[in-house]
Amino acid sequence: MKLTACPLDCFDSCVIDYSQNSIKPFKDDLHTGKFLCSHMNHFEATQRLEKPTFMGEEVSMEEALNILTKILKDSEANKTLYFKGHANMGEMQNITKEFFREFEAVNAKGSICAGSGDKAIELGRGSNYTLPLDAIKSSEVVVLWGRNPHDTNSHILPLLKNKKIIVIDPRVTTSAQNADLHIQIKPLGDLVLALLLARFAVVYDQEDKEFLKEFTQDSEDFFDLTQNIRIKQALFEIDATLPQIGEFLDLVKHKKTVFLVGTGVQRHIDGVAAFRAIDSLAATLGLFGKDGCGVGYLSNPQVGIKSAFKEFKNNTTKANVNFSEYETVFIQGANPLSQLPNSLKVTKDIQKCENVIYFGTFENETSKVATLVIPAKHFLEKNDIRFSYGSERVTILNKLKESNIGISEYDLTLHLCEKFDYKINSEKYYLNYFKEHIQEYKRVKKTQYTKAIPYEDGFDTASGKFEFLDEIDFEHDFSWGMNLIYAKSKNSLNSQFKREQFAYINANHGWDNGEEVILESKYGTLKIVLKHDNTLRPDTLLLYSGTPGANNLTNSKVSYEANSAVYQGIKINILRIIND
Numbered sequence: 192m193k194l195t196a197c198p199l200d201c202f203d204s205c206v207i208d209y210s211q212n213s214i215k216p217f218k219d220d221l222h223t224g225k226f227l228c229s230h231m232n233h234f235e236a237t238q239r240l241e242k243p244t245f246m247g248e249e250v251s252m253e254e255a256l257n258i259l260t261k262i263l264k265d266s267e268a269n270k271t272l273y274f275k276g277h278a279n280m281g282e283m284q285n286i287t288k289e290f291f292r293e294f295e296a297v298n299a300k301g302s303i304c305a306g307s308g309d310k311a312i313e314l315g316r317g318s319n320y321t322l323p324l325d326a327i328k329s330s331e332v333v334v335l336w337g338r339n340p341h342d343t344n345s346h347i348l349p350l351l352k353n354k355k356i357i358v359i360d361p362r363v364t365t366s367a368q369n370a371d372l373h374i375q376i377k378p379l380g381d382l383v384l385a386l387l388l389a390r391f392a393v394v395y396d397q398e399d400k401e402f403l404k405e406f407t408q409d410s411e412d413f414f415d416l417t418q419n420i421r422i423k424q425a426l427f428e429i430d431a432t433l434p435q436i437g438e439f440l441d442l443v444k445h446k447k448t449v450f451l452v453g454t455g456v457q458r459h460i461d462g463v464a465a466f467r468a469i470d471s472l473a474a475t476l477g478l479f480g481k482d483g484c485g486v487g488y489l490s491n492p493q494v495g496i497k498s499a500f501k502e503f504k505n506n507t508t509k510a511n512v513n514f515s516e517y518e519t520v521f522i523q524g525a526n527p528l529s530q531l532p533n534s535l536k537v538t539k540d541i542q543k544c545e546n547v548i549y550f551g552t553f554e555n556e557t558s559k560v561a562t563l564v565i566p567a568k569h570f571l572e573k574n575d576i577r578f579s580y581g582s583e584r585v586t587i588l589n590k591l592k593e594s595n596i597g598i599s600e601y602d603l604t605l606h607l608c609e610k611f612d613y614k615i616n617s618e619k620y621y622l623n624y625f626k627e628h629i630q631e632y633k634r635v636k637k638t639q640y641t642k643a644i645p646y647e648d649g650f651d652t653a654s655g656k657f658e659f660l661d662e663i664d665f666e667h668d669f670s671w672g673m674n675l676i677y678a679k680s681k682n683s684l685n686s687q688f689k690r691e692q693f694a695y696i697n698a699n700h701g702w703d704n705g706e707e708v709i710l711e712s713k714y715g716t717l718k719i720v721l722k723h724d725n726t727l728r729p730d731t732l733l734l735y736s737g738t739p740g741a742n743n744l745t746n747s748k749v750s751y752e753a754n755s756a757v758y759q760g761i762k763i764n765i766l767r768i769i770n771d
């Protein structure tokens with residue numbers, strides 16, 4: 192049997208059967224066996240980068256590697272930037288770090304994705320353990336908080352059947368349509384909502400006193416914080432109601448409850464505090480360390496495993512990296528010209544770099560401005576191992592196909608290390624390094640550090656206790672105006688595959704469906720066609736991640752405490768285009 196797994200940036204990490212030389216779901220896989228998604232079903236038919244190019248002219252791979260070597264030999268280390276994305280989640284993607292760290296390049300470090308939530312978890316719980324799929328399965332209530340599994344994580348949907356569902360999302364998502372409770376919250380309202388829910392949990396005597404005493408510290412400070420909120424005004428600002436608060440608490444009362452939290456709640460400057468408030472609510476209700484309970488997010492699947500790759504000495508923040516400070520930029524598995532915030536500035540800055548090297552599988556905004564483009568082999572053509580951020584599963588990616596196109600990350604690194612006389616281990620060494628931490632349990636591979644019930648024995652913070660949010664410095668603008676929100680599209684994976692082309696708005700506003708307009712924020716403009724979508728709040732404008740120009744409207748601010756990218760908390764004007 193020819194088996195491998197999907198490497199794409201997605202919660203599910205589906206197992207793939209390639210026995211008939213075409214991509215099919217591996218039917219025996221208990222979690223993902225029934226189906227794959229549209230990206231994977233059309234993966235091999237998707238036009239890929241085939242030929243290396245230098246200054247727009249086709250070159251052979253050998254020539255491309257020689258040019259790359261020469262560029263790097265002529266580049267100063269502190270003027271060379273290494274920028275790696277996570278489009279392929281395989282561990283072997285990190286092998287290029289072995290060369291660039293030795294070269295002493297500057298590493299673009301940090302998150303443009305889930306970093307604020309991750310930091311919040313680290314502060315409160317110490318480590319970001321995976322919520323096991325079995326915990327979701329045995330729960331009675333599931334709270335989808337800024338998370339949209341129908342589009343981003345469809346393989347967990349069967350686990351949500353026959354449960355009470357609560358959705359907290361500014362959109363009427365598919366899950367919200369059939370939910371037992373939907374709080375169609377105003378964007379950025381999550382922090383305040385979580386504090387209000389915690390306050391009323393205490394009023395209704397729903398706090399888990401035993402858990403709070405044994406496993407947490409400073410809960411009193413958190414409850415004091417919840418007291419500072421002026422209830423009526425807060426509910427008005429976030430557009431929630433007291434009956435909704437009551438219903439939420441009734442639904443979760445004495446029930447095994449999991450919160451599945453997504454990136455939607457933390458994509459703003461106070462993302463860390465918002466996530467900590469949600470985690471602190473979960474702790475108030477005693478949802479950690481018990482079967483069928485917990486808070487799931489994009490987890491760190493490698494808790495307990497030391498990376499095979501050493502840390503860079505020189506780092507800069509990825510989310511607001513200034514490309515113009517570098518002579519040479521090496522970009523791998525990412526499309527920063529579309530996906531980094533403030534893309535108008537990013538596009539201008541990168542023009543000042545002498546050498547932009549793009550190493551990827553698809554053509555995109557970044558490959559188009561690159562001086563040297565090197566096609567990468569895709570997952571069917573290389574060996575790898577993948578840890579999932581959405582479940583405890585580890586999948587092995589086997590090389591199943593030869594191809595004349597592209598070069599693997601390992602082979603590119605090997606070439607550079609040989610030219611620079613740097614030491615590098617064999618590909619097998621690195622793969623085995625990770626495989627040594629894997630155990631198979633009931634046909635599922637997991638790391639030996641996976642916990643069936645995370646935080647059962649306490650937390651990994653310095654105190655060993657859950658540490659509550661105890662301070663906020665929150666000044667959000669809940670004033671009138673059109674709030675920009677983002678979501679992931681079913682059709683694309685960020686800027687890969689079928690990218691969305693439109694901006695979405697509630698029909699109430701009177702704009703024509705199909706009307707071309709200019710969207711304007713403080714940071715830039717975007718000419719785009721509007722489409723009606725009445726699942727949106729009237730005060731929100733939605734762009735899907737990967738829509739060309741989507742980041743023209745965002746800024747280079749980074750979140751407090753996490754330095755993670757900020758995409759929301761921005762007001763939009765819609766300008767009519769007047770044709771003479």
Ligand SMILES: Nc1nc2c(c(=O)[nH]1)N[C@H]1C(S)=C(S)[C@@H](COP(=O)(O)OP(=O)(O)OC[C@H]3O[C@@H](n4cnc5c(=O)[nH]c(N)nc54)[C@H](O)[C@@H]3O)O[C@H]1N2
Nearest residue numbers: 337338339343378379453454455678679680681683684685
């Ligand atoms: N098909 C598909 N799947 C994907 C991806 C993709 O591009 N396409 N991307 C992958 C990646 S990189 C990631 S990080 C994950 C993300 O996975 P999710 O977090 O599930 O995805 P999003 O659509 O970004 O956000 C989820 C929801 O947050 C809501 N939201 C927006 N603002 C707010 C807010 O202020 N408060 C609340 N409560 N909700 C808000 C949005 O309406 C949306 O429904 O998905 C992965 N899976």
Ligand SMILES: Nc1nc2c(c(=O)[nH]1)N[C@H]1C(S)=C(S)[C@@H](COP(=O)(O)OP(=O)(O)OC[C@H]3O[C@@H](n4cnc5c(=O)[nH]c(N)nc54)[C@H](O)[C@@H]3O)O[C@H]1N2
Nearest residue numbers: 276278279304524525526530551552553567677685686736
């Ligand atoms: N406005 C706005 N911006 C966002 C978001 C949002 O919701 N709104 N979401 C953010 C999030 S959560 C994320 S994760 C980022 C995603 O941002 P990126 O990861 O930068 O974007 P992708 O569109 O996934 O592009 C990745 C590129 O990697 C390349 N690639 C794929 N597989 C391989 C491989 O095996 N090897 C190599 N060498 N290259 C490969 C392909 O050429 C592909 O075009 O975007 C962020 N940006």
Ligand code: SF4
Nearest residue numbers: 197201204205228231
């Ligand atoms: S993108 Fe996600 S759902 Fe699609 S095949 Fe890959 S892991 Fe599965």
Ligand SMILES: [Mo]
Nearest residue numbers: 200303304305
């Ligand atoms: Mo992401």
